[in-house]
């Protein structure tokens with residue numbers, strides 16, 4: 400990539416990069432609505448992209464997903480799977496659903512506002528909950544399940560599979576990107592009762608509206624711990640935005656603004672980070688310069704920057720010697736390592752600026768552009784984390800614990816697991832959500848979701864060893880984090896994905 404030196408040129412390139420990043424997301428995620436929480440324009444874009452995307456694939460029609468959901472609602476609970484399951488159980492399930500078609504229930508909210516602090520230590524940076532009790536429009540649902548990652552890990556296929564499970568209700572677009580801006584965290588902190596509150600309401604109303612297409616709604620009065628609505632209790636509204644995992648602000652925004660963060664469930668798709676990096680590069684550069692030389696050059700530049708800056712700034716778990724040296728796994732007792740994402744990014748930015756000898760490489764600097772930059776509109780002020788850093792999953796997941804979420808709330812699935820047996824993998828998700836696994840269209844589970852986009856093919860050999868070297872320690876810390884806490888994992892698949900299935904340290908988990 401050729402960059403011009405000089406700050407004006409750098410700003411120009413940065414704008415181009417922002418545009419490219421947007422463009423990348425829009426092109427890549429054909430059901431993406433990367434509006435960053437603003438509303439309006441994103442809807443238009445997403446409609447266009449949805450149509451193009453699904454037509455290109457020629458296999459799945461998003462309306463079909465919605466149509467299937469609607470049909471299920473109106474004609475009862477039939478569907479192919481019903482023929483195969485126990486009729487008595489089905490009848491019982493049907494009765495239960497009919498009885499709850501109009502819901503009026505009290506949430507089990509013991510720990511929503513007064514967290515049960517006995518179970519785990521509380522992170523020193525867990526934000527205050529700002530969820531507004533009043534003034535919200537009551538015309539949509541909140542998700543119960545959010546797919547938070549990771550990019551290029553099979554999330555589109557997972558979205559399609561879940562879309563064909565009874566009761567699972569996808570947002571109008573797969574990726575809502577609701578929590579990535581500063582609209583909650585920063586605006587609200589600055590002005591909780593004025594502009595910040597208006598931002599919050601606007602963005603949460605916008606978020607809720609993603610599920611209002613079928614006239615479903617739910618109202619919650621958290622002062623009375625009471626919710627009422629016409630959504631069925633075991634319905635699972637969901638969305639999947641892979642970049643939620645890599646933007647350190649996201650879990651904090653979620654904790655602040657979702658009505659019942661402790662009841663949220665997350666699914667995290669993971670993939671071996673080396674092949675992920677190449678797949679992500681291939682997507683980013685689609686229709687531009689996809690040369691393997693560029694990939695090697697760009698990756699090396701990122702690696703140099705990460706070696707200089709990652710561990711000392713953004714790498715939360717890396718800052719504990721015992722953890723990084725393998726003397727202990729990261730657990731909930733290590734939440735003192737947590738940092739406010741804004742200060743983490745600020746430090747990262749300072750470090751990157753110091754080590755970046757060439758200010759003609761703004762594409763990399765861009766990923767630390769957290770401080771306000773008036774030239775960049777708020778909804779475009781995304782973090783560009785580079786491609787390699789997105790594979791350092793351990794700290795990204797740990798950061799969710801920092802924001803207040805518990806390991807029990809996260810289900811970890813690997814791309815290999817989904818590819819191996821989608822039915823069993825998706826059933827893990829339905830079990831996790833406590834709802835029966837009832838596919839509404841068996842063919843997707845029997846045939847599998849066909850490859851949706853052009854594949855990246857094999858990674859250029861030149862940098863494989865360097866990438867593996869960077870990821871080795873982080874992968875190990877990740878396994879220790881996931882296997883020693885109460886995450887919902889499938890250990891053998893997990894270890895296999897990361898090439899640690901023969902490692903004596905984890906042998907007990909392979910049994």
Ligand SMILES: Nc1ncnc2c1ncn2[C@@H]1O[C@H](COP(=O)(O)OS(=O)(=O)O)[C@@H](OP(=O)(O)O)[C@H]1O
Pocket residue numbers: 427428549550551552553554555556557641678682814815817818819848849850851853854855856
């Ligand atoms: N069923 C199933 N299981 C596992 N992996 C699958 C599956 N379907 C697709 N893929 C591969 O996932 C890669 C695309 O991932 P995403 O859909 O998450 O991409 S995106 O972030 O939404 O753009 C992409 O990887 P690459 O081919 O290496 O680019 C897909 O081939």
